[in-house]
Amino acid sequence: MSFWMSVLPELPPRAALDGGAEADVCIVGAGYTGLWTAYYLALADPALRIVVLEAETAGFGASGRNGGWCSALFPKSVGALDRMFGRDAALALNAAMESTVDEVGRVATAEGIDCDWAKGGTVVLARTGAQLARARADVAEAAEFGLDLVLLSAAEARARVGATEVLGGTYTPHCAAIQPAKLARGLAEACERRGVRIYERSPVTRLAAGRAETPSGTVRAPIVVRATEGFTPRLPGFRRSIAPLYSLMIATEPLPAEFWAAAGLARRETFADFRHMIIYGQRTADDRLAFGGRGAPYHYGSTIDPAFDREPRVFAELRRALGELFPALGDVPVAATWGGPLGVARDWMASVGLDPATGLAWAGGYVGDGVATTNLAGRTLADLITRTGSDLVRLPWVGHRSPRWEPEPLRWLGVNASLRLMGSADSAEARSGRTARRAALMSRMLGG
Incomplete structure (x- = not known):
């Protein structure tokens, strides 16, 4: 559960x-x-x-x-959709996604569903030189298509998310935090x-x-x-x-007002950073930090098992990463751990x-x-x-047929190699501050 x-x-x-x-x-x-x-x-x-x-x-x-x-995030970027289906189709799908965020909030209100809705947008932090380059590239692509994504200075990013080592970031209004x-x-x-x-x-x-x-x-x-x-x-x-890939999460106990005075997230902005091994977080309605990420292995034969929801190594890494972002957490313990599979087309x-x-x-x-x-x-x-x-x-995703994943053991080898590449690319970028060339190889392997 x-x-x-x-x-x-x-x-x-x-x-x-x-x-x-x-x-x-x-x-x-x-x-x-x-x-x-x-x-x-x-x-x-x-x-x-x-x-x-x-x-x-x-x-x-x-x-x-x-x-x-x-x-309003979609697995393919607007630029990738443009290359696949053309500019008009890409923009139509993006506009539909943006309006869908509000549609979910509208239905929740109309049906009396109290899901802790707070539309504070999303901040993605840049904490290395390589991450800042990706932030600038994302904003440049967004500007090409007229999208609502702005580049934040270090001060502007820290004002929203009081994390460490922040060099800048991006902000979009098209996201709500929910339970x-x-x-x-x-x-x-x-x-x-x-x-x-x-x-x-x-x-x-x-x-x-x-x-x-x-x-x-x-x-x-x-x-x-x-x-x-x-x-x-x-x-x-x-x-x-x-392919079922596992994403795992942790949550703290409710945190005091003095923590939030420094950590920010005053509008319950969702937050992440530009590392390759995806992380994601939110400030919950009862003032916890709920924080998750990838890193759990893909299991041979696309096997799904409740035991895979719990990977102590990944939970420990998530807690380490959260403490690195917000050192004021100190030794605050993790109150809950959980996870589960998500679906990825080839x-x-x-x-x-x-x-x-x-x-x-x-x-x-x-x-x-x-x-x-x-x-x-x-x-x-x-x-x-x-x-x-x-x-x-x-819309261009209607009727799309994705190719099938490779048979085993190729699927197991490819997906887990990609996960290892993401981790090693982040480590290399943290040391050098420069974009890791292996990240391009990873992108090709994942089909992204």
């Missing part, structure tokens, strides 16, 4: 599927993607019979474990109020055109939506569709789509940037399923 879930009142699980069921739309997965899809479908056509099947409980996966960044489990739970309840049936403890063992099979029965529906993200490799036939490109010939729909591959992207996916799937000719269904 994540920290986010652990602080909520315990609820009994919903009933499991018992026997067969008929539906107009069957959604596999009660995370954000599945729940947003069900929510917007129920709004679009209250007569639809919508069934959601969940292997555990609603929000059990990444939706209840993430860093709580409801941001992700509160959003997942509230969204599930909002779906049920609109007649959506959610079955928990109902793992899907086989997904095919017109049906989703579980050990206790089969749901038959003309439309079946795969919304399984990092858990996708567990489905027969999908082992190489998505070309680092999230996608959403519906095959009209089979009725099979999908969304995923968010690479950890799914809190807002899932909402856009849910609205898009609802429009595709109801055949609404909206602008959303014309």
Whole structure:
């Protein structure tokens, strides 16, 4: 269980599927993607019979474990999208992502979901010369496309995030800090109020055109939506569709006012820095630091296991990195540790789509940037399923098909080599202050 879930009142699980069921739309997965899809479908056509099947409980996966960044980040940069699809398509997808951040906040307010929403934007710190060069490059690319990303001086960055060794940074307003489990739970309840049936403890063992099979029965529906993200490799036939990479987190106890007077984050800005081995953090509504990052290994055969949620080495490194950023923490202990898998497509490109010939729909591959992207996916799937000719269904990620990941052991070797390259590139840049050449090789290996 994540920290986010652990602080909520315990609820009994919903009933499991018992026997067969008929539906107009069957959604596999009660995370954000599945729940947003069900929510917007129920709004679009209250007569639809919508069934959601969940292997555990609603929000059990990444939706209840993430860093709580409801941001306009997309796995591919606008520059990469421009090269893939053209400038107009890239800008349209970016604009859709920016408006989606506000859409999540709007729905939370409308549905009475208290998810600790605070739209303070994101600060990404530059703490070495190489990181500052990347910050300037990001701002230059943003300016080319007219995006809301500004370069911060060292003083401006420190005024927002009182971290050490800050040389500068970037700021975008398009992010809100949230309590992700509160959003997942509230969204599930909002779906049920609109007649959506959610079955928990109902793992899907086989997904095919017109049906989703579980050990206790089969749901038959003309439309079946795969919304399984990092858990996708567990489905027969999908082992190489998505690679599950683990992201781990820690949280402190609530910190005193004197700490925050120096640490800043007064508007609950989410924060990171420009290192290659991704880190991310937020100031929670109850004044904790919640902090996470990559670094956990990829497991052979895309294996997923609850034991992989806990990597003491990574937790220790996260605590060390947090103390390096904020030395005033002193010996404040870690109050909670948790983690879980996220989904990565081979070309680092999230996608959403519906095959009209089979009725099979999908969304995923968010690479950890799914809190807002899932909402856009849910609205898009609802429009595709109801055949609404909206602008959303014309965005460039719709219908995109990512190549499959390499077979093992190539997948295991490549992904873990990339993780090691990220760590070594950061170490080299910390020593020299110059951009590590191996970072370019890493980018090519990851397909980013």
